[in-house]
Amino acid sequence: MSDTAQLAARYPVLDALPPAVRARVEAAARWMHIPAGALVFDDCQACEGFPFVVEGSLRVLKCAPNGRELPLYRVTPGETCIISSSCLLGHEDYNARGITESDTLLMLLPKAVFDELLGEPAFRGFVFHLFAERIADLMQLIEAVAFQRLDQRLAALLLGKGQVLHVTHQQLADELGSVREIVSRLLKGFAEQGLVRLGREQVEILDPAGLRRLAAGGH
Incomplete structure (x- = not known):
């Protein structure tokens, strides 16, 4: 199966886009093969695009100055990274670190194209639905850290x-x-x-x- 076919299988929402928009996504896609344990993004780094995880997984964590880390969530195929989406939506730099857990295949959608796709109801609904799910997970994490x-x-x-x-x-x-x-x-x-x-x-x-x-x- 080609990388593009895998992408469509992992993220069916892309098939719901108009043909011209899908073609724009495929033309702008930046494919990245990243080895396990590699730094994908870090604190204070500019967010260059929206990552689609096709294979492998990312671990997103918050790092303290003393070196301690607090895992926030994992991003597996078919899921989204809310740190990336929030940085793109708010025009802010990253405030966390993303590291591959295994050999990972990413498709990075440039910011300009991500902004265009938000005009498509299907894609906008996909992003915000997973955004809400991830926020709920983070609230559970905060509750566990604070009260358990x-x-x-x-x-x-x-x-x-x-x-x-x-x-x-x-x-x-x-x-x-x-x-x-x-x-x-x-x-x-x-x-x-x-x-x-x-x-x-x-x-x-x-x-x-x-x-x-x-x-x-x-x-």
Whole structure:
């Protein structure tokens, strides 16, 4: 399947555009093959276009001056990056960082063409519908960070990923916006309670019901 065909399969809204508009999109498209772990955009960088993720995924995060990171959301094929869209709509620079999680194929739509597409009801509805969904996700993140203990958030993170997680303490800390030492201490406590068994770059879930109680605020 060609890159253009993959794009249409991932983003059916493009097929709802008038033929002349679709042709304008295809002519202006900037295709980018980006390796895993590459920086796609960063704080204070100008936003040059609207990214369509065709393959792979991006991790969008907020970075503090001390090096700590808070993951905001992931962008997978068929989804949109609200940081990019908000920067384009508000004519502002990026205020977060985007990094590829795996080898990624992007189609970047230049700002001028993005502005034109907002005049098309189908595309405008697509952008703002996903915008609303992502804002709801971010509100849940804010609620978790503000009102839940870190042990609750760690318990919730461990659940739903299978019985055995092949993950480092640093990776868990990155996902939680914390530091490795604190996460390691919490995991040790979980192990002492019989909730998990720890191995090298591995966490085995022994008591999922206990983790669920902890994630819900119990002890």
